[in-house]
Amino acid sequence: MSALAGAMLCTAVPAFAADNPDAAQQQAAFPDNDIRGEAKTALLKEALALDLGLEENSGTIDETQRRKGLDLAEQAVTISADGLSSASEVAQARKKVKEAANKLFMSRMDSGAHIKFYIQRLTDYVLTPAANPTAKYPQEAIDSAVGKLKALDARVPIVGLEPEAYMQAYMEYLSIRIELDMQAYMGTYITAYIRTRDHVNAQIERTKDIDEDYSNLLEAFRTRSEILFSRMGAARGEAELAYIFNKMNASYFALTEAFYMLPELRDARLLLDSPRGNRPGQYPASAVGTLRREVNAAARALDQARMQDDVYKARKDLSSAVAEFRSRLIP
Template sequence: MNPYSRSFLARTSAAALAVTIGISGFGFQPSVQAAEPAAASSTSASLAYLSDPLRAELVYLNARTENMFLLTDTFTFDPDSYRYHDLIAIQNKTYTLVTDPAASQSELSAVQQQHEKALNDYIDYYLRDYDALRHFATLGYLLYYHSRINQDESKLTPAERGELHAVWDAQARIEQLGGSSIQGNALRAYKEVYLPLSAKADDLETYDASTYSSLIAKYRADIQARLAAVSGSPANHSASLQAFEQSTSLLEQIVAARASYNQVKVAKGNLEVRYSNLVNELKLDSPIQNSEEYQDLKRAIANIWTMMDLPKGIRTGEYPPSAFGDLRRALRKAERVLETSTKLPELRQAHNELADAQMDFLVRRKL
């Protein structure tokens, strides 16, 4: 059956699904959620602050951002764009504030406004009507017309069904606005209808608790190894260590409490931020030879030295003698940095310059 021929009231809309999700508030648990041990009452009490309406809105705002990235990640765009970095920065701030019980309503409200603006600026800059229309068409095919589904919604998971109805409601909104031929209608429906309802549908997504316990174990092991290598006292990093441990504990509690997938994603995002901050801090207090930057440059130098054995000459497939001379000078320069540098930015710059020299060498091959 063609979904476009259906009466708007003849099917369960994504909006209705969203209402169903919202009936029990932020902590609604769908029956399809992966089985988990029942959470202790003390754990539930410790997570009560997450039921705050403003935090709930921020959780869904983050889900909208994540779902938007699923589309734009397939595009080629300037990764140095300030819009991209602004959005990532405000998303990280959202993670930390939503999961901070001490965050005030004014702080939460401020970050919500900043996040909304950054998200809209990003969408308006990178997306066009045809991007939204293509996205809707692709999802509509995969979730309804594909042979796996064969226009039978009963074959969809609850989350997939919510996603499909988000697409249909967005397409219906385009028609209400006057059709896709009018510039801006598709993108408006994408922002105003599809993204919010798609974010709500994510609450119906199931997840494997072991995925997060494995991630936590991996991060904890890495931090312990880094602490063992620091030059100073681990006590110098007590604040960041405490923030990291609090983030791991929160993620463990949220998963154990069978929270929604959107809540889990925010807790995981907070863990990623705390882990990254701690790693960067520990790097500055560790011998530079232990740093990833040092090891990366060391490996690059060793690998590129092997290129000196490539055929030299002026015939097809050979490299001119001058190319080898330039590459050798670049390698010697990188080796000096590796031997004398005491700063991570210098190692990163040397690695980038050596990579450029390698590319310059390769393009000089005779054709």
């Protein structure tokens, strides 16, 4: 366990209690605070691992189930950060997170090939000096992670293990990544937030008088960023900071992808005014109705997007709907 994780175990509950007399009384009344502190830290890591795994496997997991998993991970992070969460609440949350991870990832655990791929990618593109120019991770943390990744890679054959064993190896890989983020510098997150915030504010000023859709999208992103940033001040440690920043970063990439989708959405709306009827050069009324439903669904998906892949999927679905609509033109 990292030094930071150890510090979290020692300080998470007492620090909360210092500012909350009721919590201080509860702390004195319950002798198992150290045990609960360990369980909460374990829950935090497991929730972060689930969230990370869902991001890595975006596009290969049913979207409805993936969103449920993301919601569960966020709820678990909240429980782990709540000084008044009971031992039973923490245990129940850990059980749900484990069950969700098994349900969502087990189907991919037929070999070790993808685990080795993730290990290689993390080693080559994150933990090398060229990929870590701003020293986001301390060298000690990098050395530790590389050692663990090499050991894991050596233990995991491409074939020959049961799915449960590959699942355990995958969760170990995710845990190594989470431990790494727990040792990142807080200043990295704050600096990145300020840079992103300033960029978005500039974009809002540039577009608010030009295109209402763009302006609304940027305003929504700025609001979400400010909410996430406000949570940084209450974060117990680097793991929560990493979680919050990753959500902010995902929102930013969703925003970038949305810029490409807005003109496509606007063009699709214009098609709704196409001539309807049964004559050549017209579209059946049913085709217009179908396209309208797809356009509305795309707009909702854009509003609810949490990450770039969410917008990409919405763009793909909208493109298919437009192509289908055009094919209904009566010759």
